[in-house]
Amino acid sequence: MEHKLDLVALLEYIDPAFLSYQEWVNVGMALKYEGYTASDWDGWSRRDPARYHPGECFKKWTSFEGTANPVTGATITQMAKDNGWMPRSADREDRELGWDDEISGGDYVVVDRNWIEGKEIHEPATWNPVQQLTTYLSALFESTENVGYVTETWQNEEGKYLPTKGAWDRTAGELIQRLNECDGDIGSVFGDYNPEAGAWIRFNPLDGCGVKNENVTEFRYALVESDEMDIEKQNAIMRELELPIAVMVYSGGKSLHAIVRVEASNYDEYRKRVDYLYNVCKKNGINVDTQNRNPSRLSRMPGVERNGKKQFIVDTNIGKASWAEWHEWIEGINDDLPDPESLTDFWDNMPVLAPALIEGVLRQGHKMLMAGPSKAGKSFALIELCIAIGEGVKWLGWQCTQGKVLYVNLELDRASCLHRFRDVYTALGLPPQNISNIDIWNLRGKSVPMDKLAPKLIRRAAKKNYIAVIIDPIYKVLTGDENSADQMAHFTNQFDKIATELGASVIYCHHHSKGAQGGKKSMDRASGSGVFARDPDALIDLVELDVTEALLKQEENKAICAMYKRLFEQHNPAYLQEHVSQDDELSAKAMEDHAKRAIPHIMADIMPTIQQVIKSVKARSAWRVEGTLREYAKFEPVNMWFQYPIHRVDDVGSLKDIEPEGEAPAWKKATNKRKESAQKERRSKAEEFEAAVFNCKMGEAPTKKDVAEYMGVSEKTVARYMKEHGGFTYDANNNYTIIEKEDQEE
Structure with a gap:
């Protein structure tokens, strides 16, 4: 299934300042081709104030007329990949959490920002820029590693000072040596800076050839910075979180710059660890500026002044000593798993089982999957189930508990869906006495991925007291690759959320894989990962019978x-x-x-x-219902007819001996094939004999001799044909004339 990517979100990974003019134009052309607006291109382009000119994007936008070889969204996707973005399908099963991932171990909330007291920061009693810079370089770099820094700036049209690309060709050891020899004049080492703008430094070592992510040699640190709360609270929360901070610098503005140890072995691991770090920070009230993700990012340089305020080191070596230690701590502190229980405590006082929703098949609050091929009438079967629950009657022979049910319609337009419910009611012969128990949520054309739909559904259904929620079909809200166990486990977890939050059963519908299904077990027929069959508490599978x-x-x-x-x-x-x-x-x-x-x-x-x-x-079509159940004993297969718009159980056993396509054993298939061949041959011989009778004497009644000569066989053979194929006999005088039996009777 194709999922359209949000290209604007991917632009977060692409810095326009590092693109050539043609690459920048290509981004605009790709956005227009994929249906985005000039405002999207303009908003992203503003991130490069050195080259941004108001109105330029809108002017160029109108000139993009399209060509035989258009620039498409794939260009943006590749640029984002080159800068660290990874599609979900490429993630490893043991990957760190991404921005849109579910944090299954808890909320990772360590502090309550509403109650935490701020922790003040203090300027150094003695201002020593050389000491500030020497401490910073010694804490973050090996002496042989190249350091990137910027002291030169320029002003945009709004008067804001912005950094240039700066320098990157000197090592930390060389810089420290020159600082010790500069007699307090750090400008002689780094270059003079504008005291209204301050200066910047890169926190990861470079290869001496540039300042892009590809020039980073060690993915050692990440920047945590936010300007949305008081400095004192930022300081307090970062410390409460035990972030493994190597150096914390006051920016001279609204924020602290925490250089946090992530100690990644490569760029992919760096990206995942930074996403995890930012997610934890976000949960605890620090809304990190996500543009700081890049390992080549600039941070504020200590030891300089900025608009009358000093940029200085607040502290070093805060929190846990390493990423591994912090990660283990943050996971452990949020462990909300229940403690093990002793069976002896409950042996004589067992908890009450959830009551049945579908007698012998599914309990209330549990999950059920209905799987089947096209033409099986799966949607009609689920509508029948809605009605059975709403009215408290049987469904496919199983008694249903009466209660309120929500039908989430993702496929039909509103009018068609409502008509279907009435048509099924009519065909079942049921009076609509309890239709107030059935709610329909029509989402055709408005559906969103399941991880986004689940919270919306829960919010709307929270006070409705539904005992069942039916989602039809799930391919409309499927997220990720249906053949990936990892991604489908995340997908089906959303059904657990709904069931847990609402206390309702969740019933959903999925399609079969391609090919004959008769030879497979019921739990192996659903398309995609085996998670689909193993996750639900009840699997109801429909397979067509060869009538x-x-x-x-x-x-x-x-x-x-x-x-x-x-x-x-x-x-x-x-x-x-x-x-x-x-x-x-x-x-x-x-x-x-x-x-x-x-x-x-x-x-x-x-x-x-x-x-x-x-x-x-x-x-009509004929179907067999088989099941795999977790809470109940396996039921005998149920045979039924589907005659639009409803299914009727075969109570008389007409379908008992009919087999699904592909299910008969090889010897039986061969026998059936021989029988079919013999029947065809008999039909052919009968037709040949009948033609000979009517044609050998131009429609007049022939003798056996006439027919034998016409067919080139003996009269004895003709007599045998008469006996085997019927419909013909001798005339009333018992001579050799052959006439039709029907004529004789008349």
Whole structure:
């Protein structure tokens, strides 16, 4: 299934300041091709104040007319990948958490920012810029590692000072040595800076060839910085979180810059650890500026002044000593798992089991998956289930508990869905006495991924007291690759959320994989990962039965007999009781003969009805319901007919011996094939014999000798054909003339 990426979100990974002019134009062309607006391009372009000119994006936007080889969203996707973005499908199963991931171990809340007291910061009693910079460089770098820094700035049209790319070709050891020799003049080492703007430094070592992410040699640190709360509270929360901070610097403005140890082995691991770090910070009230994700990011340089305020080191070596120690601590402090229980404490006082929703199949608050191929009428079956729960009646033979149910319609337009409910009610013959128990949430064209839909659903359903929520179908809200166990486990966890929060059963629908399903176990038929079959508490699987022509003929006979019986009951019930036997009620021919005698005045109108009955029977399909249950014993397969718009259980056993496609053993398939071949051959011989009888004497009655000569066989063989194929006999004088049996009877 195709999922359209949010290209604006991917632009977070692309810094326009590092793009060439053509690359910048390509981003704009890709956005226009994919249906975004000029404002999206303009908003992103503002991140490069050195080259940004108001109105330029809008002017160029109108010139993008399209070409035979357009620039598409794939260009932006590749740029984002080059800068660290990874699609979910590429993540490892043991990956760290991303921004949109569910944190399954808890909320990672360590501090309550509403109650925590701020912790003040203090300027150094003695201002020593050389000491500040020497301490910073010694804390973060090896002496041989290259350091990137910026002292030169420029002003944009709003008067804001912004950094240039700066320098990156000197090592930490060289800088420390020159600082010790500069006699307090740090400008002679780093270059003079503008005291209104301050200066910047990069916190990860570089290769001496540039300042992009690809130039970072060690992914050692990440920047945590936010300007949305008081400095004192920032300081207090970072310390309460035990962040493994190597150096904390006051920016001279609204924020602290915490250089946090992440100690990643490569860029991919760095990105995941930073996402995890930022997520924990966000949960605890620090809304980190996500543009600081990049390992080559600039941070504020200590030992300089900025607009009358000093940029200085607040502290070093705060919190845990390493990423591993902090990660273990943050996971442990949020462990809200229950303690182990002793069986002896509950042996004589077992907790009460959840009551049944579908007797013998599913308990209330549990999950059920219905799987089946197209044409099985899965949506109709789920609508039937809604009605069964709402009215408190049986569904496919199983009694349902009565209660309120929510049907989440993701596929049908609103009018079609509402009509379906009424059509099914009518076909079931149920009066709509409790339709107030059924709510329908029509989301066609408005559906969102399941992890986004779940909280919206929970919020709307919280006070409705539903005992069941039915989601049809799930492919509309599927997130990730359905063949990935990792991603499908995350997807199905959303159903657990709904069931837990609402105390309601969650029932959802999925499709079969391709190919014949008869030879598979019911739990292996659903498309995609095995998680689909193993996650729910009940799996109801529909597989089509291979109905024979003979069985359809029997069903036509039954349907016609039932039609005649209804006509007798309506127009001449006394005749039905006195003259029609039980055997007659099973024969369409007998019922027709009785009808000609008992209700001749309506016979002229019966034929169209019979044709409609036959057409209806031919339109039927037959299905077998199998199941895999967690809470109940396995049930015997249920056979049923699907005759639009409802399913009817085969109570009389007509489908008992019918097998699904592909289920018969090899020897039986071969036998059936031989039988079919023999029947075809017999039909062919009969047709050949019949043609010879009528054609050998140009339509006149031939003798056995005439037919034998015409067919090139013996008269004995002709006699055998007459016996095997029927329909012909000797004439009344027992001579060699062959005539049709029907003619003889007349």
